[in-house]
């Protein structure tokens with residue numbers, strides 16, 4: 001039987017050889033954490049390589065994603081559908097082994113990691129989702145949701161600010177089944193993180209004390225190369241159920257490399273052929289690159305144990321089904337990510353109700369109304385706000401705090417943690433069974449931005465809600481007034497951005513976001529009141545196309561088009577009325593989602609914005625850059641290419657030209 005060290009050395013060999021072959025990558029972390037990974041995966045991880053989507057599997061997150069060869073080695077060795085050919089193809093085009101682990105490529109990769117700090121934050125989301133889904137579905141004698149979330153992280157993750165946001169919240173929430181392994185190797189790219197005297201380095205935190213202060217259970221000193229010590233630490237961590245655990249593992253980066261271990265040199269570069277040969281000698285690994293002896297495979301193979309674990313769970317689930325048939329069916333629906341069968345019909349009925357009410361309200365209020373309409377249909381909703389519930393209006397009548405007794409809630413008080421909230425939502429949706437939405441002021445989407453990008457990269461259906469969407473928020477001033485944010489959010493590939501103009505469009509955009517399953521959505525709402533606009537049922541239907549004709553001239557052959565989004569649609573409508581009264585033929589196009597509109601076929605887009613009509617004016621209280629593609633070089637834009645000011649909203653709209661008269665003037669200038 002292979003020894004633990006020999007099993008761990010398989011990770012070391014695969015990692016250094018794959019990096020060497022690619023002549024690119026990070027051998028240090030996998031070689032340093034191999035012994036820890038061996039104990040965790042062989043003795044504790046409950047997973048089924050033949051079914052990477054088994055809902056009750058333990059989750060593993062490599063937050064120090066640069067060490068991607070660690071997870072690829074583990075997945076290959078334990079029996080996932082990740083053949084050796086993929087390891088040989090590390091970092092090559094169309095391989096399943098990209099430079100950093102990417103969700104949707106290698107089976108068993110739970111989330112995309114690499115941007116440091118976000119993996120641990122996703123893991124907090126995974127652990128919160130596990131606890132909450134358990135609270136909602138487990139019943140006495142039937143524990144069907146019950147898994148651990150394990151996460152590896154390095155100095156870099158701990159230096160990143162988001163780790164504070166996430167770990168502080170995890171401590172407050174007492175996420176006892178979250179177990180983190182800190183790769184305490186005193187190295188990051190620039191060298192030793194803990195220097196001395198006049199060269200203090202850049203990371204001298206007392207990490208154990210920091211995590212104790214968060215309310216974590218901390219195991220402060222574990223030799224990360226001593227399997228027994230690691231095993232004891234995992235036992236201890238699992239025995240503490242009311243606190244997340246941090247196991248601080250002292251390791252040597254690049255362990256086994258005689259000339260490079262312990263040095264930053266092996267962090268992110270191939271060791272070189274000569275050093276690779278020396279490692280083979282040093283660790284006693286005589287096998288050729290990418291050759292794994294049968295005995296080693298046998299020591300790692302998790303297929304039989306995994307199949308057995310899942311079968312045991314299936315049996316338990318069938319007994320749950322007998323006792324609670326409706327819950328079991330609902331669990332299966334939720335985990336499959338399917339909408340309730342009556343969703344489409346009830347959602348449309350709600351939108352018709354909103355239209356009939358014809359309310360003049362802020363779109364943030366309309367958003368809350370939509371949540372009250374849709375929330376009862378969707379127990380999978382997991383809401384939240386970064387300490388702005390009363391401003392973002394994210395609470396609806398069915399909200400219950402996730403931390404309340406029973407842990408069966410559906411609302412997260414994230415505190416002032418925009419980035420943390422967003423990356424936690426990514427983790428929640430990745431767990432399965434939930435549709436998270438979370439809110440802040442649109443301005444602070446900036447704080448969260450990379451998590452939005454990661455959601456888009458992973459094509460996962462998180463709903464980011466942003467209120468206070470322009471200078472229309474008024475007196476809080478330019479620090480809080482978005483100007484360039486909507487435009488830049490639209491630029492994120494795979495992100496559907498909505499900026500509705502009234503309560504009806506707000507309800508439709510919520511419905512669209514809920515139905516958009518293969519990517520994130522951003523919903524942008526106003527602070528200030530917006531008038532109801534009347535529409536035909538066909539127009540209401542067309543809102544979900546992202547852009548549509550809201551008002552047309554008689555005969556349908558306009559001489560000019562005014563297009564707008566959100567709070568500026570009203571200006572466009574009134575300007576068109578004024579111009580129509582002067583005998584002009586004007587069409588108004590509402591574009592609540594430019595991305596969704598862009599995805600319509602050419603015939604539809606041309607029907608809304610006929611290429612022959614080149615006299616076009618766009619109105620949006622934000623930067624103008626993105627609008628030129630709609631108005632063309634003959635067009636005009638009423639926008640805002642500067643920061644706002646602190647003043648009442650009405651005055652600001654006048655000051656910056658968002659008036660009916662100014663829109664009319666712009667149209668007249670090109671007629």
Ligand SMILES: Cc1ncc(C[n+]2csc(CCOP(=O)(O)OP(=O)(O)O)c2C)c(N)n1
Nearest residue numbers: 029114115116154155156157187188189267
């Ligand atoms: C947000 C972010 N900033 C910077 C980087 C680039 N980067 C990758 S690894 C690394 C150093 C990480 O140090 P540590 O976590 O200690 O990793 P180790 O060298 O110990 O493997 C940096 C700066 C990154 N991946 N993500």
Ligand SMILES: [Mg+2]
Nearest residue numbers: 154155187188
């Ligand atoms: Mg390090």
